[in-house]
Amino acid sequence: MAQDFDFYQKREGCRNLVLFVHGFTGDSKKTWTNANGTAFPELLLADETISDNFDVASYNYFTELLNLFADTKEKARRIRDLIRRRTHKKERNLDIDELSKNLSSHLRFSLEQYDNIYVIAHSMGGLITKSLIKNDLNLNSHTKVKLFISLAVPHQGASSAVLGSIISSNLQISNLNPVEQFITELNQSWVYLDSKPITKYFYGGYDNIVTKYSAVAIDKIEKDIVSVAEDHTTICKPENNQAIVYLSVLKFIKEQFKNEELSDIGFQKLNDSDGSDLDNELFVLKLIVANIEEDTQDNAKELYYNAEFVRKLFNSRHDKEKLERLFVNIRQLYKDSYDKYLADNSVNSGILLSEVHTKITEQDSLLLKSLIPSLQNFHKKGMLHQMANDSTCDIWWCKDKSIDKVK
Numbered sequence: 001m002a003q004d005f006d007f008y009q010k011r012e013g014c015r016n017l018v019l020f021v022h023g024f025t026g027d028s029k030k031t032w033t034n035a036n037g038t039a040f041p042e043l044l045l046a047d048e049t050i051s052d053n054f055d056v057a058s059y060n061y062f063t064e065l066l067n068l069f070a071d072t073k074e075k076a077r078r079i080r081d082l083i084r085r086r087t088h089k090k091e092r093n094l095d096i097d098e099l100s101k102n103l104s105s106h107l108r109f110s111l112e113q114y115d116n117i118y119v120i121a122h123s124m125g126g127l128i129t130k131s132l133i134k135n136d137l138n139l140n141s142h143t144k145v146k147l148f149i150s151l152a153v154p155h156q157g158a159s160s161a162v163l164g165s166i167i168s169s170n171l172q173i174s175n176l177n178p179v180e181q182f183i184t185e186l187n188q189s190w191v192y193l194d195s196k197p198i199t200k201y202f203y204g205g206y207d208n209i210v211t212k213y214s215a216v217a218i219d220k221i222e223k224d225i226v227s228v229a230e231d232h233t234t235i236c237k238p239e240n241n242q243a244i245v246y247l248s249v250l251k252f253i254k255e256q257f258k259n260e261e262l263s264d265i266g267f268q269k270l271n272d273s274d275g276s277d278l279d280n281e282l283f284v285l286k287l288i289v290a291n292i293e294e295d296t297q298d299n300a301k302e303l304y305y306n307a308e309f310v311r312k313l314f315n316s317r318h319d320k321e322k323l324e325r326l327f328v329n330i331r332q333l334y335k336d337s338y339d340k341y342l343a344d345n346s347v348n349s350g351i352l353l354s355e356v357h358t359k360i361t362e363q364d365s366l367l368l369k370s371l372i373p374s375l376q377n378f379h380k381k382g383m384l385h386q387m388a389n390d391s392t393c394d395i396w397w398c399k400d401k402s403i404d405k406v407k
Helices: 040-045 048-053 067-083 096-108 124-140 160-167 171-176 181-191 244-265 272-277 282-289 294-313 317-343 349-362 377-388
Strands: 005-009 016-021 055-059 116-122 145-151 198-204 224-228
Touching (some): 016 244, 040 048, 040 055, 048 244, 096 124, 116 244, 224 244, 294 377, 317 349, 349 377
Parallel strands (some): 145 198
């Protein structure tokens, strides 16, 4: 495994791995190292969240431009292995699909200890990662890759590959050709994949190899796209911890790590003292006014408590924007049901509340699909009661919009 991975930090029992995957003709060190001799993985490890919670490694695989270069490199390696008395294997350029299957084998066996893998991939390395994710989800409905940072990846192919194919029979160059079958089939599969990991697309404003158009995959879901003033080579070599690539990648890793924490925690149950602390909250008083059953009130308290936990965990400006979109859509679901309640005397307050909860469950993966993937439908139901707890939000469960009789 040593020749396939360079570990910058490796600890027994760590479940989280940041894995760097280089691109065409790159390698596991030079691709990520800036002019000052500092590697991207080293910059990340200077952050306490990364060093405390992640192992960090870069993946290495064989990739050469011309078969002539590959043969020359092969001869040098053969002599070296003979001198060191090592078993020699003759390496050659493999196509992207085969490289992705090799990496998948490593994730299954060499990297078995890791449950959550965050991939930072440059150029062709992103196509290897994308193919790996596609194969994992199609075969197992699951992938260990939880975050995919796509740095100048030619999702729509690279036009330079067309020229390269004229001078070389390299399978990797053929795979990068935008008119070849590999790119087309991979894109078609990617669009319809369910449960894809969170993906962030970076493109370089000075990149003449992978255009802005090619650096963003075709998808049916909302995409997060980051523009940086870099070229194809510098986009993966941040100069320091103030570089936009470094700052944004670090932020995305931390955001996803919060998602993993929330998934691990699951549904939070209220104890008696916490439940009684909520008795005077506005959303509870509104339930009492509407004569909502006590058991249903207790459920609402737990939902509210879980939503408050999320509010504290996801408190950045970007997080708040994503949550605000959810609040708007949840409120509209409520308004539709409340209008029905006003028009139909057979609908009581209990049915109204139940109907809104049901709608939230039904729309969990549709209208209420969130860029915060670890949000569950019980968090979204709790957000309904958070709005009811806000005096500026018109959320009620009866026609009498007054709490005077319970004061």
